Amino acid sequence: MAKADIFSGFLGAGKTTLIKKLIAEGYQGEKLVLIENEFGDIGIDGSFMKEAGIEITEMNSGCICCSLVGDFEKALEKVCEELSPDRILIEPSGVGKLSDVIKAVSAVNGIEIGSAAVVADAMRCKMYANNFGEFYNDQIKSAGTIILSRTGDIGEDKLHECMELLKQRNDCAIIITTPWDELTGTQILDTIHRNNTLETQLNELQSAHEHHHEHGEECGCGHDHHDHDHHHHHADDVFASWGIETPKKYSRAELESLLEELDNSAKYGVVLRAKGIVASEEGWLHFDFVPGEPDIRTGSAEVTGRLCVIGSELKIDQLKTLFRI
Amino acid sequence: MKNIFKPEQEPEIPVYLFTGFLESGKTTFINETLGDERFNAGERTLLILCEEGIEAINAEKSLCKDLFICTINDEEQITTAYLSKLQKQYKAQRILVEYNGMWKIDTFYRAMPKAWMVYQEFCFADSTTFLTYNANMRSLVFDKLQSCELIVFNRTTALTNIMELHKIVRAVNRNCNIAYEATDGTVKFDEIVDPLPFDIDAPTVTIADTDFAVWYRDIGEELQKYDGKTVQFKGLVSLPRELTDNAFIIGRPLLNCCADDITFAGLIAEGNTDKVKDGQWIVLTAQISVRAHEAYDREGPVLVTIDIIPTEAPSEEVASF
Numbered sequence: 001m002a003k004a005d006i007f008s009g010f011l012g013a014g015k016t017t018l019i020k021k022l023i024a025e026g027y028q029g030e031k032l033v034l035i036e037n038e039f040g041d042i043g044i045d046g047s048f049m050k051e052a053g054i055e056i057t058e059m060n061s062g063c064i065c066c067s068l069v070g071d072f073e074k075a076l077e078k079v080c081e082e083l084s085p086d087r088i089l090i091e092p093s094g095v096g097k098l099s100d101v102i103k104a105v106s107a108v109n110g111i112e113i114g115s116a117a118v119v120a121d122a123m124r125c126k127m128y129a130n131n132f133g134e135f136y137n138d139q140i141k142s143a144g145t146i147i148l149s150r151t152g153d154i155g156e157d158k159l160h161e162c163m164e165l166l167k168q169r170n171d172c173a174i175i176i177t178t179p180w181d182e183l184t185g186t187q188i189l190d191t192i193h194r195n196n197t198l199e200t201q202l203n204e205l206q207s208a209h210e211h212h213h214e215h216g217e218e219c220g221c222g223h224d225h226h227d228h229d230h231h232h233h234h235a236d237d238v239f240a241s242w243g244i245e246t247p248k249k250y251s252r253a254e255l256e257s258l259l260e261e262l263d264n265s266a267k268y269g270v271v272l273r274a275k276g277i278v279a280s281e282e283g284w285l286h287f288d289f290v291p292g293e294p295d296i297r298t299g300s301a302e303v304t305g306r307l308c309v310i311g312s313e314l315k316i317d318q319l320k321t322l323f324r325i
Numbered sequence: 326m327k328n329i330f331k332p333e334q335e336p337e338i339p340v341y342l343f344t345g346f347l348e349s350g351k352t353t354f355i356n357e358t359l360g361d362e363r364f365n366a367g368e369r370t371l372l373i374l375c376e377e378g379i380e381a382i383n384a385e386k387s388l389c390k391d392l393f394i395c396t397i398n399d400e401e402q403i404t405t406a407y408l409s410k411l412q413k414q415y416k417a418q419r420i421l422v423e424y425n426g427m428w429k430i431d432t433f434y435r436a437m438p439k440a441w442m443v444y445q446e447f448c449f450a451d452s453t454t455f456l457t458y459n460a461n462m463r464s465l466v467f468d469k470l471q472s473c474e475l476i477v478f479n480r481t482t483a484l485t486n487i488m489e490l491h492k493i494v495r496a497v498n499r500n501c502n503i504a505y506e507a508t509d510g511t512v513k514f515d516e517i518v519d520p521l522p523f524d525i526d527a528p529t530v531t532i533a534d535t536d537f538a539v540w541y542r543d544i545g546e547e548l549q550k551y552d553g554k555t556v557q558f559k560g561l562v563s564l565p566r567e568l569t570d571n572a573f574i575i576g577r578p579l580l581n582c583c584a585d586d587i588t589f590a591g592l593i594a595e596g597n598t599d600k601v602k603d604g605q606w607i608v609l610t611a612q613i614s615v616r617a618h619e620a621y622d623r624e625g626p627v628l629v630t631i632d633i634i635p636t637e638a639p640s641e642e643v644a645s646f
Contacts, residue, residue: 127347
């Protein structure tokens with residue numbers, strides 16, 4: 001069974017650049033086929049693909065009026081039969097609906113959806129969402145992961161505005177906010193494929209603390225919920241965890257005082273441990289807090305900032321205010 | 326007694342239509358226009374914004390004293406009733422429209438109230454994204470190029486492939502002006518002349534298989550110059566039942582916009598109908614007589630057969646520009 005990774009996004013969002021990066025740095029040891037359904041600006045050139053040992057298929061129906069139909073499914077089936085790949089990367093037309101592509105791919109025998117992502121230009125996503133309407137919003141809504149491009153070119157306010165807009169349309173997707181050059185292809189792929197999520201980090205943190213507790217059900221909202229508050233209640237309701245993803249930047253000094261504050265159990269509940277990776281002007285800060293012992297060091301970038309807190313009777317609203325969320 | 330007063334005629338409302346995709350420079354141009362005293366003689370002006378880009382309308386810098394701005398967010402809002410209502414509500418004497426690049430231009434033209442008259446339609450395009458947009462949203466690009474009088478390609482540099490832009494425009498619209506606005510602010514008008522690929526003054530005007538589309542368009546636009554000429558070209562015969570006994574249709578499938586937009590481009594031929602079969606490819610030599618024909622419903626080129634030679638289909642059956 002071949003897995004299909006779909007990368008949608010409007011023209012010029014950076015799909016091709018991203019796919020190139022993922023092929024060069026992310027996909028390892030799999031037989032890949034790339035299907036392009038768009039006439040790109042920076043087409044992936046043949047020699048690059050040859051070097052990487054990748055088959056490339058172009059489908060000539062990128063025009064908005066020639067919608068995605070039978071041909072697409074037929075071409076996919078043919079690719080599977082002739083090349084039997086492990087993974088198929090699909091770059092659909094930038095002006096098509098992602099939900100249509102997902103539907104079409106799901107209908108093909110021998111292929112299952114590995115992931116569906118959308119690449120969105122952080123600088124333009126508000127403008128596109130307002131003016132393009134249906135197909136653009138469909139891409140945002142249908143994506144499991146939203147990969148923002150050009151986040152390095154915009155200020156924090158603009159990024160915040162963009163995040164709000166995206167969350168309104170899709171509060172389940174993980175939103176990658178870190179500029180791509182700070183990330184490896186593997187990091188991005190692990191996010192798209194859900195190998196590294198807020199959920200997994202929360203669980204890790206929790207299991208380290210709860211050997212004597214029964215591990216409750218996963219958050220009932222399904223594995224796709226990642227970009228909103230996570231508040232895990234357990235059977236005895238003593239032990240709770242809270243996690244959030246944010247592109248917000250914190251200075252080291254601010255983070256230090258934030259973590260010191262966490263000792264105030266009257267205000268925040270009993271925090272047993274807090275861990276996270278956040279962006280700052282001086283690079284990425286990794287922190288690990290146990291009462292009385294805040295530890296902050298600089299480290300590698302994460303796809304977006306993440307905060308995890310575990311403890312009992314946590315006051316989520318207070319925590320949010322503390323972290324300016 | 327007859328009413329001596331003429332029915333009151335609504336005054337004509339000039340409309341200036343600005344089309345193009347997001348970030349193509351529409352708003353910047355509108356701001357410049359509104360700030361230009363030559364364009365502002367005190368008319369009450371209604372500006373209809375159908376798109377909300379990065380640039381904003383700068384009403385303060387406008388020299389237009391009575392400027393009213395309203396927004397349309399949905400293509401379905403564009404109806405005759407609504408447009409009329411807006412015009413009356415603001416007592417507008419002229420209308421500027423910044424159109425949404427993703428909407429069909431026809432939606433606006435169809436909904437335009439009777440008194441409205443498009444004085445100018447300008448299209449704007451960012452030369453750095455135009456080729457990608459054209460490749461992927463051909464129908465929308467085609468749509469906006471068809472009726473514009475001027476297309477402005479902005480952000481051009483020494484590296485811009487002017488000829489490619491020119492060709493795309495000219496395949497759709499032969500008459501509009503084309504301007505290239507460079508990143509340094511200089512503007513050049515397109516003066517590239519496109520000679521016809523066949524000799525119109527030859528004793529027999531011979532149309533190559535690859536030039537059928539160009540010829541078909543030319544004869545449509547400049548009918549009179551073909552009157553009396555002898556032409557020779559390859560085409561597909563069609564014999565619809567409604568046609569008179571002595572006539573047949575000859576033409577080719579023609580690709581207008583993209584693969585989903587292929588129509589049959591046919592002309593009326595007269596004589597020797599016994600020599601042709603429906604669905605047959607022939608090389609036709611004929612003299613063109615420009616006159617009214619019932620199948621055209623008006624004046625058109627009637628091909629009076631001189632010679633018919635059955636032949637094979639051309640390598641590309643569908644003609645294109």
